Amino acid sequence: MTQSTQASTTQTLPLAEGLRGIVADWSSDQRAFKKVPWGKAMMWIFLLSDTFIFSCFLISYMTVRISTTDPWPNPSEVFALTVGGHKIPLILIAIMTFILISSSGTMAMAVKFGYEKNRKLTFILLLITAALGATFVGMQAFEWTKLIMDEGIRPWGNPLGAAQFGSTFFMITGFHGTHVSIGVIFLIIVAIKVLRGDLDHQRPGFLTGRKGNYEIVEIMGLYWHFVDLVWVFIFAVFYLW
Amino acid sequence: MAHAEGQQHPIGIYLKIWGLLFVLSTASYLVDYFHIHGYLRWFLILTFMLLKAGLIVAVFMHMLWERLALLYAILVPPLLLLVLLSIGVLEADYTFFTRGTFFGPASGAAAEHR
Numbered sequence: 001m002t003q004s005t006q007a008s009t010t011q012t013l014p015l016a017e018g019l020r021g022i023v024a025d026w027s028s029d030q031r032a033f034k035k036v037p038w039g040k041a042m043m044w045i046f047l048l049s050d051t052f053i054f055s056c057f058l059i060s061y062m063t064v065r066i067s068t069t070d071p072w073p074n075p076s077e078v079f080a081l082t083v084g085g086h087k088i089p090l091i092l093i094a095i096m097t098f099i100l101i102s103s104s105g106t107m108a109m110a111v112k113f114g115y116e117k118n119r120k121l122t123f124i125l126l127l128i129t130a131a132l133g134a135t136f137v138g139m140q141a142f143e144w145t146k147l148i149m150d151e152g153i154r155p156w157g158n159p160l161g162a163a164q165f166g167s168t169f170f171m172i173t174g175f176h177g178t179h180v181s182i183g184v185i186f187l188i189i190v191a192i193k194v195l196r197g198d199l200d201h202q203r204p205g206f207l208t209g210r211k212g213n214y215e216i217v218e219i220m221g222l223y224w225h226f227v228d229l230v231w232v233f234i235f236a237v238f239y240l241w
Numbered sequence: 242m243a244h245a246e247g248q249q250h251p252i253g254i255y256l257k258i259w260g261l262l263f264v265l266s267t268a269s270y271l272v273d274y275f276h277i278h279g280y281l282r283w284f285l286i287l288t289f290m291l292l293k294a295g296l297i298v299a300v301f302m303h304m305l306w307e308r309l310a311l312l313y314a315i316l317v318p319p320l321l322l323l324v325l326l327s328i329g330v331l332e333a334d335y336t337f338f339t340r341g342t343f344f345g346p347a348s349g350a351a352a353e354h355r
Binding site (some may be wrong): 015017018019021022025026032033034035036041044045047048051052055056059060062063064065066067068069076089090094097098101102104105107108109111112115116214215218221222225226228229232233235236237239240241 | 247248249250252255256258259262263266269270272273274282283286287289290293294297298300301302303307308309310311313314315318319322325326329330332333334336337340341344345
């Protein structure tokens, strides 16, 4: 009691930590997600729903792969490339993985330099991220072309074995590629906003009319890292399994 | 609306995690390259996958520095998927068993009716 009377009314009380903090945050009769901008909390909730969508795809893939009686095509050989006379297994997918990880690295640094209000560096890093993302989609288009034209793989069947291979492959990688493509478009939009100084001068955005600030770079980053995160799971359970 | 402090961390941590992700990706690629098979393959693939996912969420997505209220709200619900995963495995095993019984080479009578 004595402490509370001494506390100044202009200062906010420190937030509780640990389990007590969770209970206090959720029961605080205000915003549950403290110290987090509104947009960021909403992006996290969107990503949670996206997690369930991709999980449904991957779990469906698991069930059809377990239940099929036909032999499953060996991804290591299907996705092999012949470079200089040598057949290297899965090399294209490995390169795509490294490209996407690198784009995540540049994105993380773009967020950091954004908060430091380093406009030029943020713009360059965002553009590199978008370029790496576009490269990834390009390589995926190459991979699809090779599979459709050369290997004769279709969503309803293929000459290598189980028909489910094609349907799950096109569904999962197609949905992921769509996410990457949308991400590239938004990266370019955010990069232009950074370059023009929209975020420094708090100009309202064209869609929501909310004041511009560097939080949108971090929110954009969350989406981009999520795309990378999904690829980690696809790489492991589809290509390597 | 209260404006929150941005997530600001030294650049070194991002570069270190970047390097670590490269190492882990190379390791999981090498599992395939050296034709490791059986339980060891699955164990290694899943271990590298979960380590990479953990690093991305914790550092790149800044979950390490968020308040627990947000962390639990986002990371606990996906655990429900383990239930769907288990149901999927059980059901798929059963489907495989019935397909083997009724459409397999041993059941000639069933094959004639196809």
